[in-house]
Amino acid sequence: MSAFTEDELARIRADFPVLSRTVRDGRPLVYLDSGATAQKPWCVLDAEREYYSTHNAAVHRGAHQLAEEATEAFEGARATVARFIGARPDEVVFTKNGTEAINLVAYAMSNAGAPGAVEGADPEVAARLRLGPGDEIVVTEMEHHANLVPWQELARRTGATLRWIGVTDDGHLQDPTTVVGERTRILAFTQVSNVLGTLNDVAPLVAAARAVGALTLVDACQSVPHLPVDVTALGVDFLAFTGHKVIGPSGIGVLWGRPELLAAMPPFITGGSMIELVHMESSTYAPPPQRFEAGVPMAAQAVGLASAVDYLTELGMDRVHQHDTELTAYCLEQLAGRPWVRVVGPAAPADRVGAVAFTVEGIHPHDVGQVLDDRGIAVRTGHHCAWPLHRRLGIPASTRASFSVYTDRADIDAFVEALDTVPGVFGMTA
Amino acid sequence: MDLYGELILDHSKHPQHVGLREPFGAEVHHINPTCGDEVTLRVQVTDGVVRDVSYDAQGCSISIASTSVLAEETIGHPVSEALETYLAMRRMLTSRGTEAGDPEQIGDGVAFAGVSRYPARVKCALLGWTAFTDALARSGEDISVVSDTTHSRT
Numbered sequence: 037m038s039a040f041t042e043d044e045l046a047r048i049r050a051d052f053p054v055l056s057r058t059v060r061d062g063r064p065l066v067y068l069d070s071g072a073t074a075q076k077p078w079c080v081l082d083a084e085r086e087y088y089s090t091h092n093a094a095v096h097r098g099a100h101q102l103a104e105e106a107t108e109a110f111e112g113a114r115a116t117v118a119r120f121i122g123a124r125p126d127e128v129v130f131t132k133n134g135t136e137a138i139n140l141v142a143y144a145m146s147n148a149g150a151p152g153a154v155e156g157a158d159p160e161v162a163a164r165l166r167l168g169p170g171d172e173i174v175v176t177e178m179e180h181h182a183n184l185v186p187w188q189e190l191a192r193r194t195g196a197t198l199r200w201i202g203v204t205d206d207g208h209l210q211d212p213t214t215v216v217g218e219r220t221r222i223l224a225f226t227q228v229s230n231v232l233g234t235l236n237d238v239a240p241l242v243a244a245a246r247a248v249g250a251l252t253l254v255d256a257c258q259s260v261p262h263l264p265v266d267v268t269a270l271g272v273d274f275l276a277f278t279g280h281k282v283i284g285p286s287g288i289g290v291l292w293g294r295p296e297l298l299a300a301m302p303p304f305i306t307g308g309s310m311i312e313l314v315h316m317e318s319s320t321y322a323p324p325p326q327r328f329e330a331g332v333p334m335a336a337q338a339v340g341l342a343s344a345v346d347y348l349t350e351l352g353m354d355r356v357h358q359h360d361t362e363l364t365a366y367c368l369e370q371l372a373g374r375p376w377v378r379v380v381g382p383a384a385p386a387d388r389v390g391a392v393a394f395t396v397e398g399i400h401p402h403d404v405g406q407v408l409d410d411r412g413i414a415v416r417t418g419h420h421c422a423w424p425l426h427r428r429l430g431i432p433a434s435t436r437a438s439f440s441v442y443t444d445r446a447d448i449d450a451f452v453e454a455l456d457t458v459p460g461v462f463g464m465t466a
Numbered sequence: 467m468d469l470y471g472e473l474i475l476d477h478s479k480h481p482q483h484v485g486l487r488e489p490f491g492a493e494v495h496h497i498n499p500t501c502g503d504e505v506t507l508r509v510q511v512t513d514g515v516v517r518d519v520s521y522d523a524q525g526c527s528i529s530i531a532s533t534s535v536l537a538e539e540t541i542g543h544p545v546s547e548a549l550e551t552y553l554a555m556r557r558m559l560t561s562r563g564t565e566a567g568d569p570e571q572i573g574d575g576v577a578f579a580g581v582s583r584y585p586a587r588v589k590c591a592l593l594g595w596t597a598f599t600d601a602l603a604r605s606g607e608d609i610s611v612v613s614d615t616t617h618s619r620t
């Protein structure tokens with residue numbers, strides 16, 4: 037039985053207004069780029085509008101009723117988002133996006149080495165955050181640049197060494213224990229690859245890091261939109277995701293961290309709203325999560341994100357995951373019948389989430405995307421911010437179809453039908 | 467689809483003057499970081515005339531074909547003329563479909579008129595050309611006519 041009945045899926049699609057528009061001379065939009073950013077349901081748009089039209093005020097500032105309501109809306113959103121990932125509200129930090137969430141940890145680690153980084157921090161915990169020459173930061177070869185470049189920079193600033201776990205030909209991670217060792221201080225890895233679609237087995241990665249006392253950060257940008265994610269079950273120390281891929285607004289991301297770690301972390305952006313006491317010479321900081329939320333925060337986006345995760349919770353994340361697996365299986369099946377298409381990543385649908393990237397024999401992905409776009413089909417082409425991974429695969433770029441809750445089989449049918457016209461445009465036979 | 471006319475397909479399948487040759491006055495390597503397209507391009511100029519443009523390119527059909535047309539339209543021409551051709555190409559490509567391009571001035575470059583309707587592809591079509599002007603500058607040529615304030619929106 038399908039995750040969603042046809043009626044349910046039709047109702048879901050009706051909740052996303054953009055899906056009813058046309059593109060390129062009246063063609064219905066076939067949106068297969070949800071991995072880049074997902075479309076938004078009415079409830080998210082309404083939640084933001086309602087916030088601005090009735091409660092808008094500066095969160096955590098002001099002594100009036102609106103300020104109270106805005107603060108309540110913002111903190112209520114935090115509680116909702118926390119519940120969605122099995123966390124406590126005070127462990128959830130709102131950031132600008134997933135990229136900033138990862139940078140927050142990387143900068144906390146480089147700032148942790150400065151004298152007096154966090155007044156009164158547990159020295160043992162603070163020591164886990166510090167690193168220097170001889171220490172190692174481990175990532176994987178399938179990371180999005182967002183979970184690679186911040187660690188390269190951290191290595192450069194601290195003198196630590198960056199190492200990585202390789203990717204096998206079939207798109208899985210190599211054995212982490214060959215790279216994670218006594219010198220490893222943090223292991224940062226993605227739960228789901230935005231190119232290969234690979235759903236990484238988190239347990240062995242966490243076990244390898246734990247065995248050597250290293251911290252773990254999971255990039256959950258591509259997993260949170262598609263499957264149930266529970267921070268306790270994962271056993272990681274940090275988890276980052278981005279709002280706009282979870283059918284929420286842009287301009288908001290989430291960092292979850294273990295409370296004892298967050299408590300020992302120095303801030304990365306400083307200013308108003310994150311302080312305890314301020315003197316001309318120096319200041320003390322508020323406890324987490326406020327410590328990491330300097331300035332007036334993105335209250336409307338937080339409210340929108342809470343509405344998005346409520347929408348998904350209502351659908352049921354298990355069903356959302358099943359729906360994604362069905363789409364993946366269907367898409368792989370369709371492409372398998374076309375020998376001129378080479379899919380990258382694992383062969384088994386159960387090992388994949390959210391996306392199917394591929395190359396077409398003899399035709400550059402940009403050209404593939406262009407022909408699809410002409411028929412109203414939105415896919416992504418290029419290296420998808422995972423350039424080293426493409427080098428590893430021996431391809432300069434790829435074309436990616438990616439899914440969300442509103443994606444249906446008809447989208448994939450339209451995509452495959454348009455794909456069949458591609459070789460002909462370039463004078464080849466399909 | 468009409469973007470991929472005969473000329474573009476021909477040039478992309480059989481790029482003219484392809485390969486890296488000696489002698490050369492300057493060599494540059496340009497990339498389009500959003501899609502990973504790359505071109506290594508060499509120019510050889512003597513007595514104010516472009517004697518050779520040689521290149522090694524990896525990219526979509528638009529960028530390969532455009533670089534091929536570039537070589538065809540500039541080799542054997544005075545630098546000043548080559549820069550005029552570049553300007554005409556750039557004007558057409560950034561016109562959002564309002565300029566068809568003059569075949570007298572840009573030759574097979576007119577085949578790229580359709581590209582200007584797709585802002586995301588303009589960069590592809592200009593990759594080789596901007597590499598070319600950069601290489602000219604590095605080999606000591608004055609390219610101030612193309613680097614004024616009316617820089618393209620790519």
Ligand SMILES: Cc1ncc(COP(=O)(O)O)c(C=O)c1O
Nearest residue numbers: 133134135180182230257258278
């Ligand atoms: C796996 C992965 N990590 C991180 C990011 C970064 O998200 P954002 O650009 O919203 O910060 C993305 C998406 O762009 C992604 O796919």
